Amino acid sequence: SIPEAIRLAPGTEVTRVDSSRWAVSIRGDARRLARSLLVLIDGRSVYSPLLGGVYWETSDVMLEDVDRIEVIRGPGSTYWGANAQNGVINIITKSANETQGMLVSAGGGTIEQGFGSVRYGAETKDGLNYRLYAKYFDRDGMYHEDDNRKNTDAWQKAQIGFKLDKDVSDKDVLTIQADVFDADLGVYETLSSLTAPYAPIADEDMDSFGGNILARWYHEVSPSSDWEFKFFYDYLERKSSYFDSDVDMVDFDFQHRFTLPLRQEILWGIGYRLISYDTSGSFTLGFEPEDDTNDLFTGFVQDEISLVEDKLTLRLGSKFEHNEFGGTEAQPSARISWKPTENQLLWASVTRAIRTPTPYDQNYWVMQYRPEYAPTYVVYAKQVGNEDVETVDLIAHEIGYRVHPIKRLSVDMTAFSNDYSNLLTTELKTTIAMPGYYIFPVYLDNNLDAKYIGAEVSVDFDVFDWWRLHAAQSWLHMDNKAHSGSGYDKEATRILLNQSSPKHKTDFHSYMDLPGNVELDLIFRSVSRIPSKNVSGYNNLDARIGWEVKPNLEISVVGQSLLDDHHPEESTTSVLVPYTEVPRSVYGKVQWEF
Secondary structure: OHHHHHOOOOOEEEEEOOOOOEEEEEOOOOOOOOOOEEEEEOOEEOEOOOOOOEOOOOOOOOHHHEEEEEEEEOOOHHHHOOOOOOEEEEEEEOOHHHOOEEEEEEEEEOOEEEEEEEEEEEEOOOOEEEEEEEEEEEEOOOEOOOHHHOOOOOEEEEEEEEEEEEEOOOOEEEEEEEEEEEEEEEEEEEOOOOOOOOOOEEEEEEEEEEEEEEEEEEEEEEOOEEEEEEEEEEEEEEEOOOOEEEEEEEEEEEEEEEEEOOOEEEEEEEEEEEEEEEEEOOOOEEEOOOEEEEEEEEEEEEEEEEEEOOOEEEEEEEEEEEEOOOEEEEEEEEEEEEOOOOOEEEEEEEEEEEEOOOHHHHHEEEEEEOHHHOOOOOEEEEEEOOOOOOOEEEEEEEEEEEEEEEOOEEEEEEEEEEEEEEEEEEEEOOOEEEOOEEEEEEEEEEEEEEEEEEEEEEEEEEEEOOEEEEEEEEEEEEEEEEOOOOOOOOHHHHHHHHOOOOOEEEEEEEEEEEOOOEEEEEEEEEEOOEHHHOEOOEEEEEEEEEEEEEOOEEEEEEEEOOOOOEEOOOOOOOOOOOOOEEEOEEEEEEEEEO
């Protein structure tokens, strides 16, 4: 899956909540919907404008069509804008002319009970390249100690799509692509009710349906100047017994690049996004108002100056945004890089990045039954949004060094210091007596500052032409501090926040091309404990053996989480969703191209 592929990158934190849900983050903020990480597919944002964060269960492509996954560790706000505070992930698919012919893959196993995909690509007489694809999978649930919970998070998903590429002229390229999916996600969630049993369980399938279309026009003005216009429309629908939501997003974006004398390259752009949502809630949760429409206006400019040709480069820029929740903001950055030799690069940067409020921060509410007061009282904690919630601010300092000491060896080292202000907290108001029950109102506010410092080291070593090794180590220290006078300033809670991400993470990968057209891949991870989520430190090993029977036919077997029967990786921050554990699993796959 895409989250498992992202897990291979240094500095990323990828954990599994249950069969369909993932928590993906960079440099902290590790939770189900990491709200400081911006994710794009071919430049199309899949960051939820309603809740913030990314629904990984609905953000998917055919993996055989992926060209590369670009991972920016640290702020990408100057170019990509708000909510790219801790990093950016851009999943880029191959062009249609790179996926010609037929590809069929299928397989199944213990958790991956059955999956298959088919793709066909060709070129028409007038030079139009295209591909069509369809994919489907049936995934079993994760492990849970309660027998009644087993398989409750199983899910199925089908998706189809196409991509068209056309060289309209020697200087113009037009791309149009689209995807449509339909999914049934198993959910097992604790709700709230005014009547006994007060905390009923929703054991059901959540229906999710969505689609998108993207068009991109690229024009080369000259070898030193070009522009690109991009448009996309995205629709996402999620329906359950306690909450429905429909979100529409329309986006226009224009970028222009050109050079100036004295070795300067200017990149600038403007954009507009229209976001509309319609929700229907229940006693458990909802939004007020239930539907709304918002605008986002953006602009940016970046100047890359070659101070010393091929040696010293300075990059200055800023993003400017205006939206109804966060107002008008600027996100400037400065980055300098120096190449003392052909095989070395040193760089340093300072950036301001923001995370803007969403309707979730300002307009939502969720009701949680508090059984510790029963049977004397019926009490609910009601967490509500706050229309006065402000933008979360980050000042990030980074420094890095990359070196190729020998041809087969490369080393990448990065250190960072992130200073956050106005992080969200929950504050308690006066208890409210209602007919037959009491409410503890809890509202959101910006009463927390934090300092995160960390370092990442990765090494790639081609031992031989047939054996490649990769090793990475990440370290993170978090220090949160509440504002004076905040009801949130409790030492126990502060310590929990400081322990919400692993301090250490180690990765080791081995890729071997063995005789007889056999491949053996081993991926080892070691993650330190996460006390606030009740997750013990664990080691994990995934293994794959593949056999290329013919140049166009491959058979492979994959084992995942091989070192133990099951282990927890994540506990959700939602009061509604219990977490499960990741079990040992195995699956086989056949892929045929012709």
